[in-house]
Amino acid sequence: MMKPEIKAFVFDAYGTLFDVHSVMEKCNEYFPEKGEKISLSWRKKQIEYFFIRQLTGNYKPFHIITRDALTYAVKEQGESLSKQQEDSLMESYNLLTPYDEVTSVLEQLEGKKRVVFSNGSHQMLDPLIEQASLASLFSDVLSVDETKQYKPTPASYNIVLNKLNVRREEVLFMSSNGWDISGAKSFGFNTAWINRNGLPVEELDAAPDKIYHDLRGILEWLE
Amino acid sequence: MMKPEIKAFVFDAYGTLFDVHSVMEKCNEYFPEKGEKISLSWRKKQIEYFFIRQLTGNYKPFHIITRDALTYAVKEQGESLSKQQEDSLMESYNLLTPYDEVTSVLEQLEGKKRVVFSNGSHQMLDPLIEQASLASLFSDVLSVDETKQYKPTPASYNIVLNKLNVRREEVLFMSSNGWDISGAKSFGFNTAWINRNGLPVEELDAAPDKIYHDLRGILEWLE
Numbered sequence: 001m002m003k004p005e006i007k008a009f010v011f012d013a014y015g016t017l018f019d020v021h022s023v024m025e026k027c028n029e030y031f032p033e034k035g036e037k038i039s040l041s042w043r044k045k046q047i048e049y050f051f052i053r054q055l056t057g058n059y060k061p062f063h064i065i066t067r068d069a070l071t072y073a074v075k076e077q078g079e080s081l082s083k084q085q086e087d088s089l090m091e092s093y094n095l096l097t098p099y100d101e102v103t104s105v106l107e108q109l110e111g112k113k114r115v116v117f118s119n120g121s122h123q124m125l126d127p128l129i130e131q132a133s134l135a136s137l138f139s140d141v142l143s144v145d146e147t148k149q150y151k152p153t154p155a156s157y158n159i160v161l162n163k164l165n166v167r168r169e170e171v172l173f174m175s176s177n178g179w180d181i182s183g184a185k186s187f188g189f190n191t192a193w194i195n196r197n198g199l200p201v202e203e204l205d206a207a208p209d210k211i212y213h214d215l216r217g218i219l220e221w222l223e
Numbered sequence: 224m225m226k227p228e229i230k231a232f233v234f235d236a237y238g239t240l241f242d243v244h245s246v247m248e249k250c251n252e253y254f255p256e257k258g259e260k261i262s263l264s265w266r267k268k269q270i271e272y273f274f275i276r277q278l279t280g281n282y283k284p285f286h287i288i289t290r291d292a293l294t295y296a297v298k299e300q301g302e303s304l305s306k307q308q309e310d311s312l313m314e315s316y317n318l319l320t321p322y323d324e325v326t327s328v329l330e331q332l333e334g335k336k337r338v339v340f341s342n343g344s345h346q347m348l349d350p351l352i353e354q355a356s357l358a359s360l361f362s363d364v365l366s367v368d369e370t371k372q373y374k375p376t377p378a379s380y381n382i383v384l385n386k387l388n389v390r391r392e393e394v395l396f397m398s399s400n401g402w403d404i405s406g407a408k409s410f411g412f413n414t415a416w417i418n419r420n421g422l423p424v425e426e427l428d429a430a431p432d433k434i435y436h437d438l439r440g441i442l443e444w445l446e
Binding site: 045048049051052053054055056057058068069071072075076150152153154179182183186187199200202203204205206 | 268271272274275276277278279280281291292294295298299373375376377402405406409410422423425426427428429
């Protein structure tokens with residue numbers, strides 16, 4: 001494939017720039033030996049809940065869904081949380097660790113539009129990016145909350161075109177989430193799946209244009 | 224709550240009437256010791272794929288999604304299937320076992336509309352119901368395939384109203400799937416969650432009207 005000229009490098013946030021399971025330590029603190037289970041279930045339920053809320057027409061912002069998903073994940077393990085513990089775990093979601101290569105890759109993309117586009121609400125995204133010292137490396141931070149249409153709907157990806165004034169084929173969209181790549185590819189973006197866990201390609205007839213183990217791979221799109 | 228008079232008893236199929244994990248034995252035959260993992264992942268991916276296809280506007284019928292989900296589940300375990308093995312596993316999905324109480328509960332509902340309403344396509348649903356000797360116990364078998372709108376979208380539940388000529392409040396909808404109950408409740412049906420695995424209620428602001436361990440509980444709606 002001839003690589004088209006990319007005008008906007010658009011990054012998903014959770015799982016792509018930030019390790020959602022860096023909350024596991026805090027989970028383990030409250031629930032020794034169940035931290036991993038709760039952390040994995042928390043993320044799984046969070047995704048499931050924004051799918052279901054989108055499908056049933058009951059949109060709620062990401063920070064509420066994230067709290068609801070935590071409540072479920074803890075109950076599922078037969079445990080409970082005090083309000084203070086719940087607040088503390090939610091706070092830890094604003095302190096997620098970026099993956100090792102993130103800062104360096106963003107620096108090498110200087111001069112290009114570098115954009116975050118996430119299902120997260122600004123209430124969570126903005127402090128997260130700030131605490132990781134990444135704010136100055138992004139030209140835009142876009143949230144689906146602006147139109148209340150979650151990824152992977154076409155209406156959500158359209159936010160990117162409207163806000164950045166670019167065409168679909170000028171966008172390289174990067175995500176570690178197979179469902180996000182499938183939606184973005186189906187919408188018409190160039191897509192790079194950051195397959196950090198060595199998973200199979202989703203069987204959804206919308207395979208990514210490129211697959212990389214981490215974000216460093218995308219630098220070949222600069223050439 | 225005063226129970227309204229129910230004119231149509233509407234059952235989800237997979238997980239509610241039929242045990243989707245009765246394919247585990249066949250999975251174990253091909254992949255000793257990995258049968259449970261593959262069976263669980265197969266079902267998980269099947270649900271995820273119809274959510275994603277609905278969200279991205281790429282509807283495909285259930286039997287194709289079910290095959291795609293199987294392909295993924297097997298690859299995820301680092302395994303592969305011959306065409307013949309794949310066909311055989313797909314065939315076993317048409318031979319799922321109904322739960323123990325199903326026939327007896329349906330018999331006790333005689334005289335009422337007894338309806339299957341499933342994301343399954345007729346190509347899979349009809350032989351499944353036939354082989355379990357349940358065909359004569361249902362007045363209707365409805366599939367989302369008629370409008371190509373998967374549950375839990377409102378458009379899908381609307382099929383029930385159109386086909387049965389009943390009002391929302393005259394329907395009792397039963398499902399073991401929390402996402403399905405959430406969608407049906409949000410649409411305006413009376414809902415009974417058949418919570419076979421003792422899971423917590425989903426944190427989706429659409430709690431079921433009633434929760435039963437198996438389908439026998441619904442007989443109280445006859446009173």
